[in-house]
Amino acid sequence: MAYAKTATRLKGSFIHQLLVIAICLISYQNVVALHVPHKTTQTSSMSELATPPRSGTFEPIEIPPAVIPHFPFPGKSLPPMYPSFPKTYDPVLTGRCPVNFSVISSITEKTASDCTRSLSTVVGNVICCPQFNSLLHIFQGFYSNRSDTLVLQSAVADDCFRDIISILASKGANSSIAGLCSVKSSNLTGGSCPVKDIGTFEKIVNTSKLLESCSTVDSLKECCRPVCQPAISEAALLISGIKTALGGKNIVGVPNEIDTLSDCKGVVYSWIARKLQFDDANSAFRLLSSCKVNKVCPLEFKQPLEVVNACRNFAVPSPSCCSSLNAYIAGIQKQMLITNRQAIICAAAFGFMLQKAGVMTNVYELCDVDLKDFSLQAYGQEGCLLRSYPADLVYDNSTGFSFTCDLNDNIAAPWPSSSTVTSLTLCAPEMSLPALPTSEILGNYSCPRGGADLLVPILLFFVSILF
Numbered sequence: 001m002a003y004a005k006t007a008t009r010l011k012g013s014f015i016h017q018l019l020v021i022a023i024c025l026i027s028y029q030n031v032v033a034l035h036v037p038h039k040t041t042q043t044s045s046m047s048e049l050a051t052p053p054r055s056g057t058f059e060p061i062e063i064p065p066a067v068i069p070h071f072p073f074p075g076k077s078l079p080p081m082y083p084s085f086p087k088t089y090d091p092v093l094t095g096r097c098p099v100n101f102s103v104i105s106s107i108t109e110k111t112a113s114d115c116t117r118s119l120s121t122v123v124g125n126v127i128c129c130p131q132f133n134s135l136l137h138i139f140q141g142f143y144s145n146r147s148d149t150l151v152l153q154s155a156v157a158d159d160c161f162r163d164i165i166s167i168l169a170s171k172g173a174n175s176s177i178a179g180l181c182s183v184k185s186s187n188l189t190g191g192s193c194p195v196k197d198i199g200t201f202e203k204i205v206n207t208s209k210l211l212e213s214c215s216t217v218d219s220l221k222e223c224c225r226p227v228c229q230p231a232i233s234e235a236a237l238l239i240s241g242i243k244t245a246l247g248g249k250n251i252v253g254v255p256n257e258i259d260t261l262s263d264c265k266g267v268v269y270s271w272i273a274r275k276l277q278f279d280d281a282n283s284a285f286r287l288l289s290s291c292k293v294n295k296v297c298p299l300e301f302k303q304p305l306e307v308v309n310a311c312r313n314f315a316v317p318s319p320s321c322c323s324s325l326n327a328y329i330a331g332i333q334k335q336m337l338i339t340n341r342q343a344i345i346c347a348a349a350f351g352f353m354l355q356k357a358g359v360m361t362n363v364y365e366l367c368d369v370d371l372k373d374f375s376l377q378a379y380g381q382e383g384c385l386l387r388s389y390p391a392d393l394v395y396d397n398s399t400g401f402s403f404t405c406d407l408n409d410n411i412a413a414p415w416p417s418s419s420t421v422t423s424l425t426l427c428a429p430e431m432s433l434p435a436l437p438t439s440e441i442l443g444n445y446s447c448p449r450g451g452a453d454l455l456v457p458i459l460l461f462f463v464s465i466l467f
Contacts, residue, residue, distance in 0.1 A: 112172055
């Protein structure tokens with residue numbers, strides 16, 4: 001009997017120590033695994049060569065999967081498939097824009113990198129155009145520091161806008177960036193906004209509230225529980241005069257009023273830009289842009305007649321249905337890189353099109369369609385979804401340009417469950433979010449948090465062995 005009690009105590013102590021050691025070792029492995037020096041190894045099969053890493057950076061060029069080397073560090077960014085080196089030269093300026101562009105060189109460099117010629121068309125919606133718009137806001141605010149107005153006169157705006165494009169092109173950016181992003185020099189003039197001078201602006205707007213709301217934009221909350229966005233809209237509405245003209249009613253319906261509000265928002269952005277440091281303003285504006293671009297699907301869908309005809313009457317996997325669906329999606333893939341949130345909206349929107357045409361069966365599930373299938377393909381077989389928060393292209397002198405793909409898991413494309421996609425939301429109610437684990441939960445063992453997702457399988461594994 002005493003032997004049994006002693007064995008039980010030893011067994012319990014051993015289990016306890018073994019579990020702690022196992023958990024810490026797993027966490028430690030997550031921390032140090034990426035420090036192993038890279039060694040070139042030979043792979044023994046074509047299937048192993050064709051296996052892509054789960055995350056990394058890629059050039060949007062399709063190459064045969066068999067020639068892709070295996071990458072042993074799935075947690076790190078990959079170099080681009082083909083290096084891209086922009087040709088640079090000295091820009092030819094008009095000489096009529098009274099601005100020292102070298103002061104904002106850090107922002108122009110970032111914009112030129114994000115809008116590089118080779119990639120601007122495929123990252124325009126998510127990376128290039130948001131950064132280009134941010135540059136224009138910052139330039140407008142910087143220009144206002146030398147005057148008492150928040151906008152540029154039309155003639156000066158034309159010259160400065162031309163100089164900005166020339167500087168970006170000389171650094172390797174797409175020279176057609178204005179057309180790509182639907183931006184004109186008139187964006188710098190304030191357009192039809194009635195308030196353009198600093199004095200009147202600061203008399204009408206609660207500037208302390210505006211600055212407090214937008215000086216630091218929370219990347220985790222702003223898109224779902226916005227603080228800066230409503231502050232900008234409120235300031236724009238006040239200086240537009242629309243609220244006063246309508247007797248205090250927030251009703252905006254006619255095109256002229258919508259244009260005026262848009263122009264006034266540009267004035268508000270200019271005021272914010274002149275109050276913040278360049279990098280802080282750029283971070284804030286990029287976050288605000290990410291909230292906007294992630295609300296809509298940027299892809300263009302042609303009428304999927306062949307898909308509808310092949311899939312309308314099938315409730316089980318059909319070779320003809322899946323072949324037609326895959327061929328249609330293959331055409332969509334070539335348009336551009338999109339974010340993971342945009343992919344959800346695009347998948348739902350396309351599913352709604354199919355439902356409206358009479359395809360009621362979940363063909364995404366039948367044909368194994370994932371979210372990544374809606375974005376540009378990397379490695380010739382794996383879709384690249386960009387992350388939903390702001391990202392930049394990264395330039396390296398030896399490898400060229402690269403960008404980070406979110407390829408951590410294969411998420412099935414969502415099939416719409418109702419007759420409309422207007423109710424689709426990517427913001428969970430605040431009360432539904434689970435509480436984060438505290439240090440007390442993990443005890444005082446000071447284990448890294450990297451292996452938390454493996455904790456339950458580890459426990460079950462050791463318990464099953466020992467008991």
